[in-house]
Amino acid sequence: MPRSPTPRANFRPVPYSGPERRVADRRQAPIIEVRPTYAYVDAGAMVHNLRTVQAAVGPRCRVLAVVKADGYGHGAIEAARTFVDAGAWGCAVSLVEEGVELRQAEIRAPVLVLGGVHPGSEDVIVHRSLTPVVWAREHLQLLSAAVRRSGAPPLPIHLKIDTGMSRLGALPGQLPEFLDWLEGDDGQHVRLEGVMTHFACADEPDDVTSPRQLESFRDSLAVLASRGFHPPIRHVCNSAGLVRLPHAHFDMVRPGVAIYGAASSREVELPGLKMAMSVHSRILGIRELPAGARVSYGHRMELNRPSRLGIVPVGYADGYPRRMSGQAQVLVRGHRCRVVGNITMDVSMIDVTDLPDAREGERVTLLGPQGRDRIDAYELARWADVIPYEILCGISKRVPRRG
Ligand SMILES: *Cc1c(COP(=O)(O)O)cnc(C)c1O
Numbered sequence: 001m002p003r004s005p006t007p008r009a010n011f012r013p014v015p016y017s018g019p020e021r022r023v024a025d026r027r028q029a030p031i032i033e034v035r036p037t038y039a040y041v042d043a044g045a046m047v048h049n050l051r052t053v054q055a056a057v058g059p060r061c062r063v064l065a066v067v068k069a070d071g072y073g074h075g076a077i078e079a080a081r082t083f084v085d086a087g088a089w090g091c092a093v094s095l096v097e098e099g100v101e102l103r104q105a106e107i108r109a110p111v112l113v114l115g116g117v118h119p120g121s122e123d124v125i126v127h128r129s130l131t132p133v134v135w136a137r138e139h140l141q142l143l144s145a146a147v148r149r150s151g152a153p154p155l156p157i158h159l160k161i162d163t164g165m166s167r168l169g170a171l172p173g174q175l176p177e178f179l180d181w182l183e184g185d186d187g188q189h190v191r192l193e194g195v196m197t198h199f200a201c202a203d204e205p206d207d208v209t210s211p212r213q214l215e216s217f218r219d220s221l222a223v224l225a226s227r228g229f230h231p232p233i234r235h236v237c238n239s240a241g242l243v244r245l246p247h248a249h250f251d252m253v254r255p256g257v258a259i260y261g262a263a264s265s266r267e268v269e270l271p272g273l274k275m276a277m278s279v280h281s282r283i284l285g286i287r288e289l290p291a292g293a294r295v296s297y298g299h300r301m302e303l304n305r306p307s308r309l310g311i312v313p314v315g316y317a318d319g320y321p322r323r324m325s326g327q328a329q330v331l332v333r334g335h336r337c338r339v340v341g342n343i344t345m346d347v348s349m350i351d352v353t354d355l356p357d358a359r360e361g362e363r364v365t366l367l368g369p370q371g372r373d374r375i376d377a378y379e380l381a382r383w384a385d386v387i388p389y390e391i392l393c394g395i396s397k398r399v400p401r402r403g
Contacts, residue, residue: 030397030398030400033400035281035313036280036281036282036313037279037280037281037282037313037314037318037399038279038280038281038399038400038401038402039073039277039278039279039280039367039395039399039400039401039402040277040278040279040280040368040401040402040403041074041075041078041079041276041277041401041402041403042274042275042276042277042278042403043078043082043276043403045261045274045275045276046074046079046082046083046086046259046260046261046276047082047085047086048273048274049258049259049260049261049273049274049276050063050065050082050083050086050087050088050259051086051087052258052270052272052273053242053253053255053258053259053270054087056242056243056270057242057249057253058249061249061250061251061252061253062088062089062090062233062235062251062252062253063083063087063088063089063252063253063255064088064089064090064091064092064112064235064252064253064254064255065079065080065083065084065088065090065091065092065255065259066091066092066093066114066238066254066255066256066259067079067080067083067091067092067093067098067102068092068093068094068095068098068114068256069094069098069393070098070393071260072256072257072260072389072392072393073277073319073392073393073394073395074260074276074277074392074401075401075403076093076098076101076102077101077102077105077107078401078403079260080102080105080107080109081105081107083259084107084109088109089109089110089252090109090110090111090112090131091107091109091110091111091112092111092112092113092114092254092256093111093112093113093114093115094113094114094115095113095115096113096115096118096121096124096125096130098113099111099113099125099128099130100124100128100130103128103129103130110131110156111128111129111130111131112130112131112132112133112158112194113125113130113131113132113133114133114168115133115168116132116133116134116135116139116168117132117134117138117139117142117143119138119142122142122143122145122146123146123149123150125143125146125155126143126146126147126150126152126155127150131155131156131157131158131193131194132155132157132158133157133158133159133160133168133196134157134158134159134160135159135160135161135162135168135169135170135174135178136170136174136178137177137178137181140157140178140181140182140185140190141181143155143157143189143190144185144188144189144190147189147190148189154187154188154189154190154191155189155190155191156190156191156193156194157190157191157192157193157194158192158193158194158195158196158231158233158235159178159192159194159195159196159231160195160196160197160198161175161195161196161197161216161217161220162197163197163212163213163214163216163217163220164200164209164212164213164216165197165198165199165200165213166200167198168198169197169198172216172219172220172223175220175223175224176223179223179224179227179229182229183227192229192231193231193232193233194231194232194233194234194235194252195220195221195224195231195233195234195235196234196235196236196254197213197216197217197220197236198236198238199213199236199237199238199240199241199245200213202237202238202240202241202244202245202268203239203240203244203263203264203265203268205267207244210241210244210245210248211245214236214245214248217236221234232251233251233252234250234251234252235250235251235252235253235254236248236249236250236253237249237250237253237254237255238253238254238255238256238257239255239256239257239258239259239263239264239268239270240263240264240268241253242255242258242270243258243263243268243269243270244268256389257388257389257392258270258273259276260275260276260277260392261273261274261275261276261277262275262376262377262378262388262389262392263388264387264388264389265378265388266378275368275376275377277367277368277392277395278365278367278368278369279314279365279366279367279368279395279399280363280364280365280366280368281312281313281314281363281364281366282312282313282361282362282363282364283310283311283312283332283350283352283358283359283360283361283362283364284310284311284312284313284360285310285311285360286308286309286310286311286352286358286359286360287308287309287311287349288306288307288308289303289306289307289308289309290303290306291303291304291305291306291307293307294341295309295340295341295349296325296340296341296342296343296344296349297341297342297344298341298342299341300325300326300341300342301326301340301341301342303340305353306353307340307351307353308351308352308353308356308358309340309349309350309351309352310332310337310349310350310351310352310358310362310364311347311349312330312347312348312349312350312364312366313346313347314346314347314348314364314366314399315343315344315345315346315347315348316343316344316345317345317346317396317398318346318395318396318398318399319391319394319395319396319399320343320348320366321343321380321383321384321386321391321394322342322343322344323383323384323385323386324339324343324380324383324384325339325341325342325343326339327339327383328343328348328380328383329375330350330364330365330366330375331364331365331370331371331373331374331375332350332352332355332358332362332363332364332365332370333355333357333358333362333370333371334370334371334372334373335354335355335371335373336373337350337351337352337354337355338350338351339351350364366380367380367391367395377391377392
């Protein structure tokens with residue numbers, strides 16, 4: 001496996017006084033754990049998933065572990081460590097802030113910043129040896145000035161080409177001026193280590209777009225080559241892409257959702273993944289209510305039989321979407337129980353009438369396996385009418401992560 005944990009020639013941060021102080025306070029995890037609601041993050045499952053991806057792409061293809069949005073809700077630092085130790089070439093984040101968080105945690109593998117170079121972030125990028133994804137001449141100008149100021153060696157960069165996502169990246173027509181600038185720099189300040197693009201529809205059932213994007217990407221590679229640029233790391237595939245377009249793996253793949261054990265939909269899930277996150281709580285108390293009683297805000301729900309309701313201390317402020325009210329289910333003693341009435345900010349009510357033994361303190365699983373059943377991110381996403389990604393990265397900071 002061409003895994004080069006590339007300890008950069010001069011990794012030691014170059015001196016600078018930047019805006020980093022505030023970043024350390026960014027995570028707002030609870031300072032003590034009293035409420036019995038928590039997310040369990042299974043590092044073993046993440047290792048398994050990374051290896052499953054590596055096996056799917058073969059030993060010659062690098063894996064860039066995407067850990068943006070706090071590792072899709074799993075905890076970015078822990079996720080990055082786990083994936084790098086399991087053989088990932090490096091990590092990808094969206095924001096410079098997220099990259100700094102990894103560096104502060106002493107993660108030394110390459111960290112790609114996917115979201116572009118915002119003016120004012122260039123010194124932090126150089127100082128922290130982050131690898132920016134760039135597509136505009138202004139990015140190059142900002143970065144080269146920062147490299148010059150710091151005296152650091154040439155900064156590796158990855159060029160992003162917009163082949164049809166119409167979001168980030170240089171349009172093919174903008175390549176020549178980008179390459180003109182690079183030619184002028186002659187590797188003094190920046191070094192073109194990678195070139196990439198991003199699929200818009202790799203997870204759609206009748207995807208006809210990805211092959212076209214791929215063709216456009218190959219055209220751009222030819223333009224680069226004609227100008228003497230042969231960036232060693234070409235990468236295109238997200239999780240769905242690496243499953244669906246095996247001929248598009250190139251030198252590296254960029255899985256996010258797959259390494260946490262999920263996908264956009266079951267149809268594009270890499271076989272054999274294990275869901276890394278589960279969310280659990282406990283019944284805080286039981287209410288015995290007569291038929292006809294109405295439950296929770298808005299009184300939308302009327303009990304049609306004498307009922308026993310369990311109070312569960314979890315709500316939409318924890319990332320348990322209110323829109324699932326009336327549809328969501330949880331697991332208690334391995335059985336499915338309906339969430340009744342509106343999910344509130346901090347509390348949800350569940351119907352345990354059919355589990356007469358269920359009592360206070362009973363374990364409740366909101367996401368993940370319990371007994372022989374399980375509730376997965378697809379199911380929650382369907383109830384909430386969102387995609388599984390939103391469920392995972394939506395589990396809020398108020399929910400402590402246990403590993
Ligand atoms: C988020 C992201 C990925 C990972 O996408 P998944 O669908 O989660 O695998 C890959 N590449 C880019 C550019 C991204 O922004």
